[in-house]
Amino acid sequence: MPAFDAIVIGTGQAGPTLAHRLAGAGMRVAIIERHRFGGTCVNTGCTPTKTLVASAYAARLAHRAGEYGVSISGDISVDMKKVKARKDYVLGFSTRGVERGLRSNPKITVYQGHAHFSSPGSVAVGSETLSAPKIFLNVGGRASIPPIPGLEQVSYFTNSSLLDIEAVPKHLIIVGGSYIGVEFAQVFRRFGAKVSIIEAAPRLIAREDADTSAAIANILGREDIALYLRAKDLTVAKRGEDIIASLEANGVSSEIAGSHLLIAVGRRPNTDDLGLDKAGVATDAKGFIGVNDRLETNVPGIWALGDCNGKGAFTHTAFNDGEIVAANLIDGKARRVSDRIVAFNLYTDPPLGRIGMTEAEVRKSGRKALMATMAMENVSRAFEKGETLGFMKILVDAETRQVVGASILGVGGDEVIHVLLTLMYAKAPYEVMQRAVYIHPTVSELLPSMLGRLKPL
Ligand SMILES: Cc1cc2nc3c(=O)[nH]c(=O)nc-3n(C[C@H](O)[C@H](O)[C@H](O)COP(=O)(O)OP(=O)(O)OC[C@H]3O[C@@H](n4cnc5c(N)ncnc54)[C@H](O)[C@@H]3O)c2cc1C
Numbered sequence: 262m263p264a265f266d267a268i269v270i271g272t273g274q275a276g277p278t279l280a281h282r283l284a285g286a287g288m289r290v291a292i293i294e295r296h297r298f299g300g301t302c303v304n305t306g307c308t309p310t311k312t313l314v315a316s317a318y319a320a321r322l323a324h325r326a327g328e329y330g331v332s333i334s335g336d337i338s339v340d341m342k343k344v345k346a347r348k349d350y351v352l353g354f355s356t357r358g359v360e361r362g363l364r365s366n367p368k369i370t371v372y373q374g375h376a377h378f379s380s381p382g383s384v385a386v387g388s389e390t391l392s393a394p395k396i397f398l399n400v401g402g403r404a405s406i407p408p409i410p411g412l413e414q415v416s417y418f419t420n421s422s423l424l425d426i427e428a429v430p431k432h433l434i435i436v437g438g439s440y441i442g443v444e445f446a447q448v449f450r451r452f453g454a455k456v457s458i459i460e461a462a463p464r465l466i467a468r469e470d471a472d473t474s475a476a477i478a479n480i481l482g483r484e485d486i487a488l489y490l491r492a493k494d495l496t497v498a499k500r501g502e503d504i505i506a507s508l509e510a511n512g513v514s515s516e517i518a519g520s521h522l523l524i525a526v527g528r529r530p531n532t533d534d535l536g537l538d539k540a541g542v543a544t545d546a547k548g549f550i551g552v553n554d555r556l557e558t559n560v561p562g563i564w565a566l567g568d569c570n571g572k573g574a575f576t577h578t579a580f581n582d583g584e585i586v587a588a589n590l591i592d593g594k595a596r597r598v599s600d601r602i603v604a605f606n607l608y609t610d611p612p613l614g615r616i617g618m619t620e621a622e623v624r625k626s627g628r629k630a631l632m633a634t635m636a637m638e639n640v641s642r643a644f645e646k647g648e649t650l651g652f653m654k655i656l657v658d659a660e661t662r663q664v665v666g667a668s669i670l671g672v673g674g675d676e677v678i679h680v681l682l683t684l685m686y687a688k689a690p691y692e693v694m695q696r697a698v699y700i701h702p703t704v705s706e707l708l709p710s711m712l713g714r715l716k717p718l
Contacts, residue, residue: 263370265291265393268384270376270535273300274579275566275586276399277359282587283395284368291393292369293376293386298360300401301568302576303352305421310444312348313424314608317451321610328647339452342427377536381560385536394562397586398535398542398550399579402568405529409436411497415504417522420445430454430521434506436495437525438465438488440607443477445523447609450484457487457517459508464490466607469668470620472652473613476670480609480650489515497522530569545571554597555589556582572598575605602685606675611637611651614678617666617685620656623718629659631715635707637671642702648672653707655681655691657715662690673704680705691715
């Protein structure tokens with residue numbers, strides 16, 4: 262049985278960097294990957310979707326060129342084969358880079374195949390069984406497929422398979438109006454598909470504040486994306502070439518005839534086939550591996566990092582998990598998951614940058630708070646760019662005067678939000694930002710003036 266100091270299962274966003282850190286500390290490390298190096302982010306998540314978002318933005322801008330005084334003669338069309346080739350080119354760099362980096366490290370042995378526990382200290386992969394006193398699980402997740410009547414009779418796409426289509430769908434029906442569904446909806450609409458979103462909740466991205474959901478619905482509505490909210494009794498069937506979705510939405514019976522169907526209702530952890538019972542590792546009812554603040558599972562010597570522990574659902578949180586484990590294990594520094602501030606972007610156009618608490622969460626917490634909002638049409642940079650949709654919102658604790666949450670739905674919002682995130686990590690009172698002189702014309706320059714508008718919540 263090959264013996265190592267550490268085994269890492271999965272080459273997602275935490276595993277490879279952690280493997281290099283462990284190897285750098287002198288350990289002999291085995292890393293196991295059953296599919297593509299780099300995991301979801303690189304192959305079927307962030308990287309490919311953001312290349313599509315970029316292609317979709319180019320298509321949209323081409324259609325809007327006249328608004329900027331630019332004439333384009335001839336038809337504007339989207340070549341999905343070229344869009345896909347560009348996507349594959351970009352992600353190829355990352356996936357090859359991850360694999361090359363691991364294989365070229367003399368302290369790391371790469372295994373390809375499905376890994377599962379044989380016992381708390383040993384893992385089987387193919388015909389081999391490896392052992393190590395330290396095992397790190399970075400197995401990520403996959404699209405969850407709900408039990409929709411008729412689904413087994415139609416062909417449907419997930420976030421992975423939809424990335425490989427080579428023609429623009431005539432009519433894409435998307436089941437799920439949260440982050441992934443909304444990004445795909447705008448992208449494919451901009452490529453020229455008719456798009457319908459079916460969402461069971463009363464609003465899109467229902468974890469966000471109601472005003473954010475409404476603004477996103479407005480943005481999608483302006484691009485003629487059809488929304489079916491409060492959807493229930495959904496069934497799907499094949500009729501000729503079409504996929505028919507029958508449902509009740511907002512109390513009205515509807516039938517949608519589409520050419521393609523995307524299921525985007527959430528993600529589930531890849532923990533059902535890991536043999537966790539052989540190791541005694543505990544999960545919650547949804548299959549997420551239970552961990553403490555240092556990402557240790559209930560079994561000494563086994564850690565869980567990234568999406569599979571349910572402590573985050575993002576590349577940056579998975580990567581940070583690796584940093585936390587390395588800091589505690591190698592650097593002798595006490596780093597904790599609970600020190601992390603919620604932060605993520607929704608890559609619609611305009612994008613939504615989100616940090617900390619929502620307004621609804623602040624209200625629910627009962628703390629004394631202040632809030633300021635500003636429409637993007639009051640931001641001169643947005644006006645100059647002709648991209649005035651959206652709004653900004655900042656929430657401040659009335660006693661500590663520290664920012665507790667913010668959202669920027671608007672041009673550049675995905676980048677600008679980091680100014681506020683840094684202020685939060687610094688635990689600085691908002692007055693620090695108010696006195697700073699920001700560069701004109703930018704979206705960021707409006708943040709100090711917004712703080713002058715803070716009012717009790
Ligand atoms: C469509 C989409 C868009 C996204 N966009 C963004 C975004 O813009 N920004 C962002 O921050 N996040 C985004 N995410 C989320 C992000 O991709 C994930 O949070 C991130 O990839 C999680 O990384 P991870 O390391 O936990 O796992 P993963 O990246 O999923 O990696 C897990 C790896 O483990 C391997 N594996 C699993 N089980 C086994 C086993 N038993 N044996 C061997 N190998 C195994 C898998 O093959 C995989 O390679 C997006 C996700 C999706 C689906």
